[in-house]
Amino acid sequence: MLENRKWVIIGIFCLVGLTYLARLFYLQVIDDTYSLGASKNSIKRVVEIPYRGQIYDRNNKLIVYNTPVYDLYVTPKKVRIPDTAAFCRMMEITLSDFDSIMGIAKNYSPVKPSLFLRQLSKEDFARIQDALVDYRGFEPVISSMRTYPAHTMANALGYVSEISKKKLEEQDIPYYRQGDYVGHNGLEEQYEEQLRGKRGVKFMMQNVRGVNKGSWKNGAYDTAAVAGQNLITGIDVEVQRYADSLMMNKVGAVVAVEPSTGEILVSVSAPTYDPNMLSSRFFSKNYRALIKNPYKPLINRPIMASYRPGSTFKLIQALIAQQQGSLFPNTVYGHGGSPMRCHCHGGNNLRGAVQYSCNPYFYNVFRKFIYHNGNSNTFRASAVGLQQWHDMVEKFGIGQKLGIDLPSELKGNLPTVSYYDKVYHGELRWKFSNVYSLSIGEGELLISPLKLVNLAATIANRGWYITPHYIKGFNKPCVGVPAEYLERHETGIDYKYYLPVIDGMRGAVANGTVTALANIPGIDLCGKTGTSQNAKFGHKFDHSIFIGFAPMNDPKIAVAVFVENAGWGGVAAASVAALVAERYLKRKTEAKKLEEKVLASNYMPPISSLTKPKPTPTPKKDTAQKPVAPKSQSPKPEAPKPYMTSTKPKSATTTTGVSGN
Template sequence: MLENRKYVIIGVFCLMALTYLARLFYLQVLDDTYSLGASKNSIKRVIEIPYRGQIYDRNNQLLVYNTPVYDLYVTPKKVNISDTTAFCRLMDITRSDFDSIMGLAQNYSAVKPSLFMRQLSKEDFARIQDALVDYQGFEPVISSMRTYPAHTMANALGYVSEISKKQLDNQDIPYYRQGDYIGHNGLEEQYEEQLRGKRGVKFVMQNVRGVNKGPWKNGEFDTLAVAGDNLITGIDVDVQQYADSLMKNKVGAVLAIEPATGEILVSVSAPTYDPNLLSSRYFSKNYRALIKNPYKPLINRPVMASYRPGSTFKLIQALIAQQQGSLLPSTVYGHAGSPMRCHCRGGNNLRGAVQNSCNPYFYYVFRKFLYFNGEHNTFKASAIGLRQWHDMAEKFGIGARLGVDLPSELKGNLPTPEYYDKAYRGALRWKFSNVYSLSIGEGELLISPLKLVNLAATIANRGWYITPHYIKGLGKVGVGVPEEYKVRHETGIDYKYYLPVIDGMRGAVANGTVTPLANIAGIDLCGKTGTSQNAKYGHKFDHSIFIGFAPMNNPKIAVAVFVENAGWGGKAAASVAALVAERYLKRKTEAKKLDEIVKASNYLPPANSLLTPKKPSPAKKDTTQKDPKPVQPKPLMTAIQPKAVTATVGMGGN
């Protein structure tokens, strides 16, 4: 028995010894964890930056790609320059710049390389390449730079630049380091995570002074960088560039979408700039110049500007009033008793009122809508009616962010009863006579071009829309499109109520408020003009607005155009919209005379007039508004980063 215990004890000790030996073998031979830890002082972890994904239009034409460039690094201890002046001349920098850069490099490390000059083009590098042989301590490293071959859509695309300190500090998951590049604004920012790709890592040996001695373990633990996904957009670059040419010497926006899908076909913010200006080592200089430009080209007007929609809003009034039951297509209103002026003769039915943009007609439509609830107290009736009006108009995407795939969309304003309760310091202190300017798209309404092109698409679809978006796919068409850009949003307006409105819109182009030249043969354009009053607040002309779609049946394109300070909506804006629709549908421009007139038109206000907005002149009374406004209108804002670019308010025109 005792003998057996001895063998058991010996066996236990042998088993323990074998376990320890196996563990030691694993730690010392198989596991590299401790080896890596012990090597921290001699192994450097180097991050490999992947190539950023490219951006294409709907026809596979490149909008953005990566151009190889060179970053020049310097190791101060190795530098020996006999003629600093000649070197600065070669590098096209000043002596003070040279001293500053070298001082920063020396402070970082005398023996480690640091950045001397970023993003040298192939041509610049070729110019200095041979001469660099004579200057020890300078080493070129190949990199890449964003290039925009179409020279268009700068505001929607955004740009890539060095990450800011605020962005570094606000990272939820640490990824970026100081000096890294990141997308700013536009699609570059919106799809940053997809475009940036996945980083690689390599380990290199270095001596005690930080000098590179080659890869560690022949790169066994290195991981390759994975290039970012390519972004395919719905943009038609041919039509986009053509729309750019039409908006030369103009301030405003052009947006076009495909009604059936919500894909944005054209996105023009005017004036614009060449996106390549913000993709070079002269970024800071060029950015400062753009900020100082009085026409504010950095503002992305399609989604950031807010305008009074003017008479284009009459389309919503007509639709929701029919749905409510307070308006029939056969209803006729004259001008008698209306405080609003009008250019037409009156006595229109609904089709004629849309065609001729009759202000008194929609004044009466709005009044009947508000009082249709049967409440005899006019204050209560106005509040109840306005609540219903707000809720029905809101379903068209008005008064909230639509959710376009850009980071800078503003929501605009669709006033509520509570808005006026606050403005008039209490409920039951305002009524229809205080808010009737809303009937023609004026007053406190603020709408972006994006929302109006979406309205055009909604009417083209006879009652529904898909949220407008730029993305068509990641890598290939249809892949990676967010689900929210596939959902149909219903307006709650019956199909039949769209028909008389569309008839009126076609009449507006064929025989109504649109200039005859814009009724281009073969496209069957339906539209609505608008004129947002601006002149009485110190500006010479009102803003020109047009929304529409084509063809009338089975629409392929919806368009919205804003041309600031261009006057009548049926001329400047409608002409641009008609030419854009023709170019998209026919793939060519046949309306040569109209094309020539539009391109020759110059509506740019003098630059000095934008520096200090003029104050309203009290000398001339506006007869279109007899009741006080709770919110005073503002002239065109000129700050570079406003909350909105606000057009002034007045009588909605044609």
């Protein structure tokens, strides 16, 4: 009996021993929880930021690249500074800046490195490198900074800066960390995912003092950073810079596209700024200065400015009326019966009306379109006709976002039947006399320069367009272009109806509303002028508009130009457009007299007019250029105000009325 008990006790001890051995084996060999926990104290995870993708133009010229710079980090507990004042002079910072930076660093961690100064150039670092050995606790880390060798296209490119707290919190999939850089606005934001690349990770051994002791497990678990993809754009940087020079001392926009592909060749927003201003460590200071600039250089006018299109809109009226069957190329209208006046002698057919931009002609075209249904009810006919007009105009991309590859595109305004019903409190309370200013591109219409260059490209293509876009490919042309920038959009207007309109556009440049100097030999430019009313200066300085394409029968470039406060479209805007088309097609400028005139012109409004409200001018007795409203009509609704940014600063375009050429 006792012998049996002995073996039972021995068996229990053996079982307990085996249990302990099994547990120890599991903890030390199989389970790595404690090992990893200990490793956290001895292994440092270092994130490697990849080089951001570069940006090129269509001819493989660099627009944006990365310049190596140095970020200086500080570990507060290690800091030893014999002379703080001398240190601040060396770093070119103030004592208050030093105290502020060190305070933030200590709050973050006394023993962990945090950013002290960002983006020191190679020259700045070389200046302080030898002296840093006298100041313990400071460590330089190589980084990169965006550099813009062409000094152009600031608004379209956007900029790269530290991620905001709001954007950090709104991430769907956590990727960015505090202090990371991210693209803002423009192409930098639009193609952020492709440009940023993929991060790499290195695991480094360190001792209790945080000193690196080499790679952990010979880098078995390291992953290499992958550089971002290079973005190739359709921009022609040579022509872009030339267009910039033509828009010096002017406010407005120049946009040019290749009609057959929709690729944007030129994108000027004037006034502009050097994009390098927002790529240095003085970002905050420079950004504040740009924000305060009364000429609003941060506004990307090609996609964010809204103007009344003026007489350029007559091209759409001519096309949709022919398609409807209410207008024929040989249709002739005089000036009789029209409340609008005109500078031409009247009696034109369609080609002549486009060539000389006849206001009464297109008043009659629009009126015939609205009442083409033959409905005897005046109010109902206006509503039915206007709805058809809206639906046909909309196919040209008007009144909606085109979908360009930039954030912040505004859709403008294309008035609807429901809009007038709401303004006049019912469909039977408004009629044609309330909306006829739409016939010549005034009234409630608001269109961006992008929409008008797209119209020019559509006419150049005789009825279709591809959504304007900057991208030409990633790393190689035609690689990775989104499908929406390869799709053709049809306007529903037959090919034959474009021909008389194009003849009239060629006539406008050769012997019409365009200044003779802009009819440059060898480019065969077709165009349409427009003058958008500007009540801010009492209509003294209206906005100059021109759209066109060249050559006439083999279009290679379509262009739209807005020059604010510059008067007739046939002079300021047409001159800029002609020179841009010539430079693109010929690769040189032969129209030296025209170039000299454009470069010498200055249409900048005085700063006082931008910062102080102007009193409403007293209407002049001479109404030769204004529509005469029938006495029985209801008060005209106030048009939507043109705006240029999300904060809606008022543009100089603020009234409805009749446009010039």
